[in-house]
Amino acid sequence: MRFNSLHINRIYGLLLISVTIVACNSKGYQNLTARFNGHYYANLRLEEVNQALDDAYTYNYNDILKIYPDIDSSVISSNKAKLDDAFKKASQLVDWHSASDYVDDGYLIAGKIRHLRGEFQEAIQTLQYVYQTSEDENARHAALITLMRTYMDMGDMDLAEQVSGYLEDGVLSAENNADFRLTMAYFHQRQNNLRGIAQNLNEVSDIIKDKDERSRSKFILGQIYQKLGFNSEAFDFYKSSLAGNPPYELTFHAKLNMQQVADFSSSSDVERIRKFYAGLLKDGKNVEYRDKIYYEMGEFEKKRSNFDLALENYLLSVGVESTDQRQQGLSFLRAGQLYYDHYLNFELAKIYYDSTVAALPKDEPGYEGIVERQEVLTEFVTQLNIIQKNDSLLSLSEMSPIALEGFVENYLVEKKRKERAVAKKKKTTQSSTGIDRVDRSTTITTPEESGTWYFYNSAALDQGEIEFERTWGNRPLEDNWRRSQKDRVQNDRPTNTIPSEDPNQVPEIAEFPEESGLEAEKATLIASVPKSEEEKEALHLEMQEAYFKLGGVYQFGLNQIERAVGSYQTVVDKYPKSSYRPQSLFALYSIFRETDPNRAESYKSQIIADYPETIMAKTLINPNYLIEKEQRNRELQRIYAGAFYDFEAGNYRRAENTLVTALDTIEDVDFLPNAHLLLAIMKAKTENLFSYEKALNEFIKDYSSGELHDYAQNLLEGINPVKSNIIRRDDFEYSEDFEQLHIVTILYSSDKIDTDSLQAELETFNAFLHPQKKLTLGLLDFDTETSQAVIFINSFTTKELALEYDNSLGNALANFVSIKPGEFDNFVISKDNFNMLFQSKKLEEYRTFYNRFYK
Numbered sequence: 001m002r003f004n005s006l007h008i009n010r011i012y013g014l015l016l017i018s019v020t021i022v023a024c025n026s027k028g029y030q031n032l033t034a035r036f037n038g039h040y041y042a043n044l045r046l047e048e049v050n051q052a053l054d055d056a057y058t059y060n061y062n063d064i065l066k067i068y069p070d071i072d073s074s075v076i077s078s079n080k081a082k083l084d085d086a087f088k089k090a091s092q093l094v095d096w097h098s099a100s101d102y103v104d105d106g107y108l109i110a111g112k113i114r115h116l117r118g119e120f121q122e123a124i125q126t127l128q129y130v131y132q133t134s135e136d137e138n139a140r141h142a143a144l145i146t147l148m149r150t151y152m153d154m155g156d157m158d159l160a161e162q163v164s165g166y167l168e169d170g171v172l173s174a175e176n177n178a179d180f181r182l183t184m185a186y187f188h189q190r191q192n193n194l195r196g197i198a199q200n201l202n203e204v205s206d207i208i209k210d211k212d213e214r215s216r217s218k219f220i221l222g223q224i225y226q227k228l229g230f231n232s233e234a235f236d237f238y239k240s241s242l243a244g245n246p247p248y249e250l251t252f253h254a255k256l257n258m259q260q261v262a263d264f265s266s267s268s269d270v271e272r273i274r275k276f277y278a279g280l281l282k283d284g285k286n287v288e289y290r291d292k293i294y295y296e297m298g299e300f301e302k303k304r305s306n307f308d309l310a311l312e313n314y315l316l317s318v319g320v321e322s323t324d325q326r327q328q329g330l331s332f333l334r335a336g337q338l339y340y341d342h343y344l345n346f347e348l349a350k351i352y353y354d355s356t357v358a359a360l361p362k363d364e365p366g367y368e369g370i371v372e373r374q375e376v377l378t379e380f381v382t383q384l385n386i387i388q389k390n391d392s393l394l395s396l397s398e399m400s401p402i403a404l405e406g407f408v409e410n411y412l413v414e415k416k417r418k419e420r421a422v423a424k425k426k427k428t429t430q431s432s433t434g435i436d437r438v439d440r441s442t443t444i445t446t447p448e449e450s451g452t453w454y455f456y457n458s459a460a461l462d463q464g465e466i467e468f469e470r471t472w473g474n475r476p477l478e479d480n481w482r483r484s485q486k487d488r489v490q491n492d493r494p495t496n497t498i499p500s501e502d503p504n505q506v507p508e509i510a511e512f513p514e515e516s517g518l519e520a521e522k523a524t525l526i527a528s529v530p531k532s533e534e535e536k537e538a539l540h541l542e543m544q545e546a547y548f549k550l551g552g553v554y555q556f557g558l559n560q561i562e563r564a565v566g567s568y569q570t571v572v573d574k575y576p577k578s579s580y581r582p583q584s585l586f587a588l589y590s591i592f593r594e595t596d597p598n599r600a601e602s603y604k605s606q607i608i609a610d611y612p613e614t615i616m617a618k619t620l621i622n623p624n625y626l627i628e629k630e631q632r633n634r635e636l637q638r639i640y641a642g643a644f645y646d647f648e649a650g651n652y653r654r655a656e657n658t659l660v661t662a663l664d665t666i667e668d669v670d671f672l673p674n675a676h677l678l679l680a681i682m683k684a685k686t687e688n689l690f691s692y693e694k695a696l697n698e699f700i701k702d703y704s705s706g707e708l709h710d711y712a713q714n715l716l717e718g719i720n721p722v723k724s725n726i727i728r729r730d731d732f733e734y735s736e737d738f739e740q741l742h743i744v745t746i747l748y749s750s751d752k753i754d755t756d757s758l759q760a761e762l763e764t765f766n767a768f769l770h771p772q773k774k775l776t777l778g779l780l781d782f783d784t785e786t787s788q789a790v791i792f793i794n795s796f797t798t799k800e801l802a803l804e805y806d807n808s809l810g811n812a813l814a815n816f817v818s819i820k821p822g823e824f825d826n827f828v829i830s831k832d833n834f835n836m837l838f839q840s841k842k843l844e845e846y847r848t849f850y851n852r853f854y855k
Helices: 002-024 027-056 073-078 080-096 103-117 120-133 137-153 157-169 174-190 194-204 211-227 231-241 248-261 267-282 284-303 307-318 325-342 346-359 367-397 401-433 458-472 486-492 515-527 533-557 561-574 581-595 597-610 615-621 625-648 652-665 672-686 689-702 707-726 755-769 799-813 831-840 843-853
Strands: 742-749 776-783 788-796 824-830
Touching (some): 027 073, 027 080, 103 120, 103 137, 120 137, 174 194, 174 211, 194 211, 248 267, 284 307, 325 346, 401 515, 533 581, 581 597, 615 625, 672 689, 672 707, 689 776, 742 755, 755 788, 824 831
């Protein structure tokens, strides 16, 4: 019995183990453990990370809220442990519970995690695997929804749209449908398609499970309908977004926006809305939103065209100490826009736009346009300040030294008084409020308060002279004039008399800056006043340019045509010799061409008469001038290419003739410098080293800047070593290489023979007797001390041809009208020997050489 009992127990144990093994491998057990061990905790960690992204993201309530918060890499990094744990559990779910129904969910979670990590390619592969292998339609659809968002976040909107087509054709579960419509709304938001966003949110805004997400979708619908002008519908959506106790930030902005779309046609409605804002300001929960409340109050008053009240509220908004840089930037922007559009005070507008650009995040819609306007305003203020400053300095330069010193001293005293007043005001404000903060509304100063050395009009200067004489009298010109007659000075100084009951009380003297500081600052300011005519002319030149540029800012940047006309006309009338006058005339012509043709014609006539060589004048005469010029330019480029080909092939004479002929017929084109430089370079091949040097010098003189000028300068510098190597010792010998090119030279005295006449007669001689040879003339100064010059005729391929020409030329020279026998010396010389002769100036040695080998 004992044996049988033991045997039976063993059999039961084996059966129990077998049942346990079978149970563990059953699908039900796999589903149970996969769901509550792997899937639940992996999904929980993923939701926690998504919530962290939402909590960290700052939604911009001044614009359409984003459907999804941006994926912040810093948030992903700080939640790395959670994502790693979620990915591990999802992987274990796939590996350990492969028989369960949650394998697809494991892959799906892994794909979502890879999407959050920015591992887009791995995420795409994982999600595509789920779609291609899963038998669960819900999992397949969920994978496509995440795949669609992955494509969008990697910037491929076309692939995202292709994926959406599969989802549109499918039958989605309620949960997947809600996710898909939110994703489609996100798709349309990235394309700035408001109607597309609204269409998709309208379909699912009531069935979204997450209450905060549901409230946000209602709020977004309210924003879209408000932007599209459907205020009644917007009001209803804002109101419905308040259901379900959403976050206070959304509640606060929903209530604000409801006032924006509310009807305020009657005075009672206006008062009701104003009381609403006042109530928000009193509510302690809204302390951090006070800048936003003041901003909305400004928006409300601006809609009602109460611009002064609107500006006051915008300034109160920027005066609130806040960490919300976006709101600060928008409040600065609204103030700047009022000064720009309504008050047309561009100087103050510029200051507020500066603050806007400094505060506003760069992702704010329209930021680039804001920066462009700020740059326009900066240019405006820059040019205006130049004009005002220089005009004031020039006016001050006309004052007598004594009057100028008195004016400057009064200015410094007044400046110090204003600085103390501002400091006292700030101190009083801080002590009364108990808040030590920067009141941004006080940072905007008028020109008079800025403390800069700008005197804005001559009337102020005249008043300064009057004030000086009233205070100090008509003083003689002498050193230390303030210290002479001290008693009188003390009695004559302006006083700030305080009424007192004590008749014996001495009146209080006005507080002056410390004497040493005053004198130093006064000396600096006086030194900035121009004294010489050169200094004054420099200021006038700056003003000419500033007036012209200011006209451009008015015309193109600020659309203030009348002011633009004033600036341009100032250049035309006040500075008739200015280099900016023709451009100003053309600008005036352009402005009045349509509105006042007669006036435009007057400006056109002035341009043509006074500046006939400018492109403006040529275009006004011939509207097709630029087109025809470009045609000539292309033609010269074509000829140049052929000449360059010949030059490279060694056909130097043909290349030179081609270019010379082209330059005789083609003019006024941009490609001329290229052709002239190539022609100069050819001189090294067709003539001699010194003709080449002369041609380069002439090119550099004619074209004083640019890449070609620099290239020519480098070529010229390369000639000097060659010239120094031509003659290396005193006992040099002329070359006996007679196979090279030869030239015929005429050496003459330039103070006895007219060079132009001689050249004309030589050209006539060549044209009649040697027309086929296409000979050219060159001219060089041989010896400046003795006024000897040389004209050379080139070139001849052989010594014999050169001698034949020289013989005929010698007979003809005796009959030339321009010269007399004995006043010239003509001879044949090889190219290398000409270089040696020109460099050494050893003429007698060459005569000996010539008589030996050429005669």
